[in-house]
Amino acid sequence: MHPRSVLVTGASRGIGLELIRQLAAIKDGPVHVFAACRNPDTAEDLQAIIKDHPQVHPIRLDVEDDASISSAVETVQSILRTTDDGLNLLINNAGISEKQGTGFSVLGAERAVFQRHLDVNSIGPAMVTQAFLPLLKKASSMSNSAKMGAHKAAIVNISSGLGSIGNNTTGTQMVNNAFYRMSKSALNQLTKTLAVDLKNDGILAVAFCPGWVQTDMGGPQAHLKVNDSVSALITTIEKLTDEHSGGYFQHTGETIPY
Numbered sequence: 001m002h003p004r005s006v007l008v009t010g011a012s013r014g015i016g017l018e019l020i021r022q023l024a025a026i027k028d029g030p031v032h033v034f035a036a037c038r039n040p041d042t043a044e045d046l047q048a049i050i051k052d053h054p055q056v057h058p059i060r061l062d063v064e065d066d067a068s069i070s071s072a073v074e075t076v077q078s079i080l081r082t083t084d085d086g087l088n089l090l091i092n093n094a095g096i097s098e099k100q101g102t103g104f105s106v107l108g109a110e111r112a113v114f115q116r117h118l119d120v121n122s123i124g125p126a127m128v129t130q131a132f133l134p135l136l137k138k139a140s141s142m143s144n145s146a147k148m149g150a151h152k153a154a155i156v157n158i159s160s161g162l163g164s165i166g167n168n169t170t171g172t173q174m175v176n177n178a179f180y181r182m183s184k185s186a187l188n189q190l191t192k193t194l195a196v197d198l199k200n201d202g203i204l205a206v207a208f209c210p211g212w213v214q215t216d217m218g219g220p221q222a223h224l225k226v227n228d229s230v231s232a233l234i235t236t237i238e239k240l241t242d243e244h245s246g247g248y249f250q251h252t253g254e255t256i257p258y
């Protein structure tokens with residue numbers, strides 16, 4: 001069963017854009033697909049999808065800007081009101097991983113770089129989730145499904161395997177920095193906390209690593225094509241249920257240790 005409404009942040013390019021493309025292409029799929037990004041008017045690839053898919057709505061949203069988050073909620077609310085829906089699925093995908101040259105380690109990083117990564121990759125998703133929570137709760141309370149899932153109400157945080165503390169054997173050697181790892185570990189903690197807090201509301205929360213993906217962030221040498229990562233991700237998301245809430249998974253569904 002597909003969700004009736006989905007919102008994806010960071011929908012201008014990369015994994016977020018591909019999520020919008022594949023969600024919009026599902027036959028009898030979501031009634032509303034909200035493509036949230038900083039500059040929807042200049043996101044040409046997104047505009048091309050919107051042209052052929054009237055169920056895709058461009059939404060202006062910068063995860064670092066509280067006013068933009070509030071105004072995105074108002075816009076989404078006004079569109080959902082037309083079909084008396086809540087929001088079934090929130091995908092916190094927007095993220096950054098700044099390249100600071102070679103040899104850039106935890107010891108050489110400026111405070112502002114740590115702060116920026118925490119702000120976009122972990123605090124941003126917390127603020128976005130807070131703001132959309134009433135719409136997720138509405139979707140959950142309107143659902144007649146006894147089981148949790150993306151068809152009812154779910155928060156999916158796009159984390160990274162690099163956020164795993166349990167799997168960290170390469171320190172800064174793998175990404176040349178600690179701030180990205182730290183920001184994704186914090187996102188994982190947010191995920192688990194949401195899963196515990198929202199269980200009684202019937203809202204599921206999970207974190208995913210999309211794999212190493214060929215995007216602007218992942219680079220051309222990455223193992224996975226963006227369409228393959230995203231199609232596996234969508235298949236796995238649609239199978240999520242109560243037992244998965246609070247989990248941290250690979251795009252293909254295998255558990256990653258926190």
Ligand code: NDP
Pocket residue numbers: 009010011012013014015016037038039061062063064093094095096097120158159160161209210211212213214215216217218219222
């Ligand atoms: P890209 O760099 O290709 O795209 C990043 C997206 O995030 C863009 O849409 C960008 O928007 C958006 N974004 C950045 N800052 C903000 C902000 N302040 N507010 C709103 N949107 C913002 O990255 P990917 O598609 O590869 O990454 C998507 C997610 O997957 C990220 O969370 C990333 O950490 C995670 N990930 C990616 C991996 C990979 O190999 N690619 C591996 C593991 C995790 P704009 O166009 O406006 O800049």
